[in-house]
Amino acid sequence: MTSIGTGYDLSNSIFSPDGRNFQVEYAIKAVENGGTSIGIRCKDGVILAVEKIITSKLLKKGANKRIATVDRNFGVAFSGLIPDGRHFVSRAREEASSWRSLYKSPIPTASLAERLGSYVQMYTLYQYVRPFGITAIVGGWDSEGELEVDGQVGSGSKTGGGGKVPGINSGGPGLYMIEPSGLYWGYYGAATGKGRQAAKSELEKLDLAAETLSLEQGVKEAARIIYIAHEDSKDKEFELEMTWISKRDGPTKGRHEQVPKDILEEAEKAAKKALEGEDEEEAVAETMEE
Amino acid sequence: MNHLPQAWGRPRDDIYGAYDHSYLQSSGPITHTQKPVVTGTSVLAVKFKDGVVIAADNLGGLRKSCTDLLLVNADIWVEASYGSLARFTDVKRLRSFNSTSVIGIGGDVSDMQYIDRLLNSLSITESHSSDGHILSAANLHTYLSKVMYKRRTDINPLWNQILVAGLDGDEKPFLASVDLLGTTFSSPTLATGFGAHLAQPLLRQVVGSEEDVPSITREKAVEAIKECMKVLFYRDARSIDRYSIAVVTKAGGVELKEDEQLEGQSWAFAETIRGYGTQVA
Numbered sequence: 001m002t003s004i005g006t007g008y009d010l011s012n013s014i015f016s017p018d019g020r021n022f023q024v025e026y027a028i029k030a031v032e033n034g035g036t037s038i039g040i041r042c043k044d045g046v047i048l049a050v051e052k053i054i055t056s057k058l059l060k061k062g063a064n065k066r067i068a069t070v071d072r073n074f075g076v077a078f079s080g081l082i083p084d085g086r087h088f089v090s091r092a093r094e095e096a097s098s099w100r101s102l103y104k105s106p107i108p109t110a111s112l113a114e115r116l117g118s119y120v121q122m123y124t125l126y127q128y129v130r131p132f133g134i135t136a137i138v139g140g141w142d143s144e145g146e147l148e149v150d151g152q153v154g155s156g157s158k159t160g161g162g163g164k165v166p167g168i169n170s171g172g173p174g175l176y177m178i179e180p181s182g183l184y185w186g187y188y189g190a191a192t193g194k195g196r197q198a199a200k201s202e203l204e205k206l207d208l209a210a211e212t213l214s215l216e217q218g219v220k221e222a223a224r225i226i227y228i229a230h231e232d233s234k235d236k237e238f239e240l241e242m243t244w245i246s247k248r249d250g251p252t253k254g255r256h257e258q259v260p261k262d263i264l265e266e267a268e269k270a271a272k273k274a275l276e277g278e279d280e281e282e283a284v285a286e287t288m289e290e
Numbered sequence: 291m292n293h294l295p296q297a298w299g300r301p302r303d304d305i306y307g308a309y310d311h312s313y314l315q316s317s318g319p320i321t322h323t324q325k326p327v328v329t330g331t332s333v334l335a336v337k338f339k340d341g342v343v344i345a346a347d348n349l350g351g352l353r354k355s356c357t358d359l360l361l362v363n364a365d366i367w368v369e370a371s372y373g374s375l376a377r378f379t380d381v382k383r384l385r386s387f388n389s390t391s392v393i394g395i396g397g398d399v400s401d402m403q404y405i406d407r408l409l410n411s412l413s414i415t416e417s418h419s420s421d422g423h424i425l426s427a428a429n430l431h432t433y434l435s436k437v438m439y440k441r442r443t444d445i446n447p448l449w450n451q452i453l454v455a456g457l458d459g460d461e462k463p464f465l466a467s468v469d470l471l472g473t474t475f476s477s478p479t480l481a482t483g484f485g486a487h488l489a490q491p492l493l494r495q496v497v498g499s500e501e502d503v504p505s506i507t508r509e510k511a512v513e514a515i516k517e518c519m520k521v522l523f524y525r526d527a528r529s530i531d532r533y534s535i536a537v538v539t540k541a542g543g544v545e546l547k548e549d550e551q552l553e554g555q556s557w558a559f560a561e562t563i564r565g566y567g568t569q570v571a
Contacts, residue, residue: 069418093418097411104407150410151403153350154380 011127023131024124027080027180030133034079035066035238036195036229039137040222041175041188041208045215045246046139047259048077049222051195051230052239065258067243071096071106074140075243075256079193080180081133088136091119104150109140109174113184121182131180135192138178141245141254142171173245195229202228215246219259223267224274231275240268326398326449328352330383331528332485333394334518335455336493337463337478338511339504341539342455344392345515347523348549349530350381350399376530382548384534387413389543391427391456392536393434396482397470398449405448408437427456427464427538431474439472447471451482456538463503478503481518484526489518508537520552531555 008014009022016022036051050066067077068089076092078085095115099107107115116138123129146169177190188208191199202225206213213221219242226240242259246252251260259267301309328350335344352375381399385406386392393409395402412433416425425433431454441447451469458464466476478500479493496514497506515535523529531552537545564570 071414072417093415097414100411101407151406153382153399153403154348154378156380 012123012130013125013127021124021131021181024181027131027133028135031080031135031180031192032194032196034081034134034193036191036193036199036226037077037079037135037137038192038199038203038222038225038229039077039139039175039177039187039190040203040206040213040218041139041173041211042213042215042218043211044173044250045141045218045244045252046075046173046175047215047218047222047242047244048075048137048139049226049240049242050077050079051193051226052241053233054237054239061239066241068092069243069256070112070138071100072255073106073143073245074109074112074138075245076136076138077243078134078136079196080135084133085136088116088120088132088134092116092138095119100150105147106143108142109138109176110186112140113138113174113176113178113186117176117178117182117184119182120178120180120184124181133180135180136178137190137192138174138176139245140174140256141247142174143248143254144169144171145248172247191225191229193229195226195232198231199225199229215244215250216263219244219263220267220270223264223271227268227271227275240264242267326401328377328399329449329528330381330396330399330402331526332481332483332489332522333383333396333451333453334481334485334489334493334515334522335394335453335465335479336497336506336511336514337465337503338497338506338508340463340508340541341457341537342392342463342465343508343511343515343535343537344384344394344453344455345519345533345535346383346394346396347519347529347531347533348379348381348383349376349528349532350378351376351528374527376528379530379532380549382534384536384546384548385409386536386544386546387430387456388424390424390461390538391430391454391464392538392544392546393430394453394455394482396451401448401450405434405437405450405452426459427454428458428466430454430456431464431466431468435468435472435474438468438470442471453480453482455536456544457540461540484528485518485522488521488525492518492521508539512537516552520555523552523555 008016012023013021035053038049040047048067052066067075070076070089070092076089078088092112095112096107120132123131175187175190176184177187177192178184189203189206191203206221222242223240230238242264243256244252244259245256248254303309330350331347333346335342383402384392384394387409395405434452434454438448447470449470451467453467455465465480466474467480468474478497479490481489493514496510497503519533523531533550534548535550
């Protein structure tokens with residue numbers, strides 16, 4: 001299995017005899033060292049959360065945001081090399097904006113994920129580039145209501161040719177995870193980074209495929225899952241960063257926003273309490289720290 | 291010299307023989323946007339103590355000589371006209387930006403759409419980097435004036451006059467104008483197009499100078515604007531009686547109404563007018 005020293009892992013885009021690109025697999029290793037990121041697809045929105053490891057007490061609280069907004073209705077969270085993530089986000093913004101300039105409406109989540117998947121995959125094709133050292137989780141909400149075309153000046157005719165057909169709605173939540181190979185799938189719940197195993201097993205317990213979880217419940221679950229995923233690296237302090245995108249008549253009106261401070265704090269409190277129930281001793285240690 | 295301008299400056303047939311048109315370019319120079327086609331008329335705005343009121347009617351009409359844009363053949367300049375068609379009657383010419391500004395746009399409607407998309411993309415990029423800080427109306431006016439001046443310098447202007455109404459960085463009422471030449475100015479009352487002739491004098495009776503602004507209530511400002519919209523509908527042949535009006539205040543943000551109807555028109559006197567001078571019955 002191990003092929004180190006065989007010479008097939010020295011540069012990108014080289015196939016090993018059994019058809020693998022080792023440089024991509026090494027990139028995945030970089031992702032596995034990064035802080036945990038998760039995404040949850042709820043019935044009325046999407047939640048993204050990251051575990052931000054605090055490397056120094058000199059870092060300002062709440063600064064250095066790790067989840068980025070793309071266009072107005074997408075969030076991107078990632079684990080791995082942060083500059084690679086920034087580059088990925090800036091590409092995502094370019095894609096969203098060029099889609100808008102051509103089609104005069106926001107890019108659908110599925111199309112954004114596809115374009116980003118293709119972009120990441122291009123970095124596995126040439127020896128003069130290296131693969132992305134991140135796995136990104138892209139969440140979005142495609143408007144379920146009637147959207148105006150960008151720059152639209154009037155409402156057009158109300159009936160007849162060019163008129164409106166009432167009651168046609170589409171859109172909804174979208175959640176995709178894009179890996180260093182360029183591989184991407186749509187998910188009900190996605191996790192990556194150091195604590196992904198623990199996070200994944202917690203996400204599986206939620207039965208997200210039933211599409212019954214509400215956004216508010218999702219916030220609580222996301223906080224709890226990040227706290228559980230952090231259990232293995234408890235010696236390091238961390239900050240929970242969480243964003244959400246709701247449907248049009250929800251709290252964010254279809255936009256990607258930070259979860260408000262009071263709701264986040266409440267979810268964190270509940271998360272700590274849930275952990276306390278699991279492990280009495282650890283909870284005591286935590287409260288003493290506070 | 292004859293009466294055909296296209297022949298002016300050309301060798302005379304009676305002296306030099308028929309002009310050889312094959313020497314002429316068939317393509318003509320690049321003209322970009324050199325004439326507005328579908329246009330909107332006046333935009334009016336006035337400051338009051340807590341903010342600004344701005345209004346514009348909902349008409350996008352075709353300009354008289356719009357079809358001379360269709361000139362193709364270099365030596366036969368066909369001029370045709372659709373007249374003064376009131377073509378589009380639900381054109382929304384007030385555009386809100388953030389929670390602090392409204393811009394009102396007069397002039398070419400396709401350029402207005404372009405400006406709207408430009409501001410939409412500006413607002414998206416700003417939201418990515420500004421960390422909660424939003425652009426004020428004053429910032430927006432500076433941005434637009436740079437865009438307008440750049441375009442006229444490229445000899446490819448955006449054929450508009452724009453009023454930017456809202457709150458400045460200190461959340462004080464802000465009102466300023468920028469036009470297709472990149473000319474900017476500011477005043478407690480502003481109006482574009484026909485409004486500059488008909489509405490400005492009326493608005494100035496209400497708010498004569500910057501010192502008057504703190505004593506003007508919202509009700510008084512809205513009333514003055516509505517009165518001017520009515521006068522413009524009476525006297526501007528490129529206006530209609532449906533309009534948009536927006537009030538921007540610190541407390542209420544942008545309150546935009548896009549389908550208002552002019553009220554209280556006075557036409558009863560017309561019954562008594564007979565003929566053009568001598569007719570009595």
